[in-house]
Amino acid sequence: AQTVTQSQPEMSVQEAETVTLSCTYDTSESDYYLFWYKQPPSRQMILVIRQEAYKQQNATENRFSVNFQKAAKSFSLKISDSQLGDAAMYFCAYGKINDMRFGAGTRLTVKP
Amino acid sequence: GAVVSQHPSWVICKSGTSVKIECRSLDFQATTMFWYRQFPKQSLMLMATSNEGSKATYEQGVEKDKFLINHASLTLSTLTVTSAHPEDSSFYICSARDIVAGSSGYTFGSGTRLTVV
Numbered sequence: 001a002q003t004v005t006q007s008q009p010e011m012s013v014q015e016a017e018t019v020t021l022s023c024t025y026d027t028s029e030s031d032y033y034l035f036w037y038k039q040p041p042s043r044q045m046i047l048v049i050r051q052e053a054y055k056q057q058n059a060t061e062n063r064f065s066v067n068f069q070k071a072a073k074s075f076s077l078k079i080s081d082s083q084l085g086d087a088a089m090y091f092c093a094y095g096k097i098n099d100m101r102f103g104a105g106t107r108l109t110v111k112p
Numbered sequence: 113g114a115v116v117s118q119h120p121s122w123v124i125c126k127s128g129t130s131v132k133i134e135c136r137s138l139d140f141q142a143t144t145m146f147w148y149r150q151f152p153k154q155s156l157m158l159m160a161t162s163n164e165g166s167k168a169t170y171e172q173g174v175e176k177d178k179f180l181i182n183h184a185s186l187t188l189s190t191l192t193v194t195s196a197h198p199e200d201s202s203f204y205i206c207s208a209r210d211i212v213a214g215s216s217g218y219t220f221g222s223g224t225r226l227t228v229v
Contacts, residue, residue, distance in 0.1 A: 035218075043150075043203060045220035091155060098163070100146050100207060100218060102156045 002027045002094050006103035013082045014111050020067075021077045021106050023092030030054075034068065034075045035093040038086075039105075048090070051075065084110050114140045116208050118221025125196055125228055133191045133224045135206035140219075142208035145189035147181060150203040150223075162189055186211070196228040 003026045013019035025034070036048040051059045051068050058066050063083075067076045079086055087110045092103040115138040125131050135145060144163050148156040160176075162168035162183035170176045178200075180192040189208075193200055204224045210217035 043205075043223050045156075045205065045207075047218075095218060097209070098144055098161050098169070099158075100209075101158055102148075104155045 002029075002096075002099060002101055004092055004094050004101055004103040006092050006106050008106045009104070010107045010109070012109045012111060013079070015082055015084060017082055018078060018080045019082055019108065021079075021090055021092075021108070023075045023077070023103055025073050025075065025092070025094050025103075027073070027094065029096060031096075033095040034066075035095060036064070036066070036075075036077045037091045037093060037102075039089040039091060041088075045091075049077065079108075082110050084112060086110050114138075114208075114210055114217065114219040116142075116206065116219045116221040118206055118224060120224060121222060122225040123227070125226070127197055127228055128195055130192055130194045131196055131226060133193075133204055133206075133226075135189050135191075135208065135221045137187045137208045137210075137219070140208075140217075141186040141211045142189070143186065143211045144209040145181075145183055146207040146209075146218075147179075147189075147191050148205045148207070150205060152203075156205060159191075193226065196226070198228045201226055201228045 005024045032053045034051045038046040049061045049064050063080045065078045089105045091105045117136045147159045150156050159174045160168045160170045162181045168181040183189040206221040
């Protein structure tokens with residue numbers, strides 16, 4: 001089975017600063033998707049950003065961008081201009097048609 | 113956008129009884145549903161994957177006789193926790209894959225908090 005590893009249980013960032021959350025994964029597949037999800041206290045899973053493995057260009061969504069290194073199986077999330085509302089649990093996920101797995105999560109705190 | 117309705121949002125049941133959780137895709141067809149459980153301050157652990165019209169595939173360590181999954185239509189999947197015990201208390205979340213969007217389109221339900229007393 002594929003595995004997803006998030007090595008940072010907690011991260012902290014000052015409001016308006018930039019923070020990077022790390023994620024590595026293990027797979028023998030060549031075609032798959034990678035995701036970052038945000039889970040606030042409500043526990044609703046919110047899609048932050050998505051990356052197709054066959055695309056070399058890194059995905060961006062406003063203040064959120066990824067650094068996708070396919071050979072290294074690394075998929076980090078950069079949050080620019082951090083806002084108080086960004087505080088939440090962030091999960092990295094690997095997805096294929098019949099599989100979707102999550103990392104252990106990183107709790108992000110944003111300091112005013 | 114795509115919406116998955118999950119009910120109930122919370123339920124309390126007595127030990128030994130069964131509880132059914134429903135996940136319904138409201139505006140798309142879901143060929144695949146994923147069921148997860150999440151303990152406090154932990155990640156989502158995949159329990160099983162179900163495809164419409166076929167038996168669910170359970171992850172290692174998940175009791176298929178305790179967690180019954182039915183995916184009888186392209187818009188509805190259910191998880192029944194049978195003979196529930198306090199250790200089954202957890203947060204259960206479903207995720208549906210859009211048949212059109214393929215691997216890029218996964219939509220989550222809002223979750224069910226199960227408490228067994």
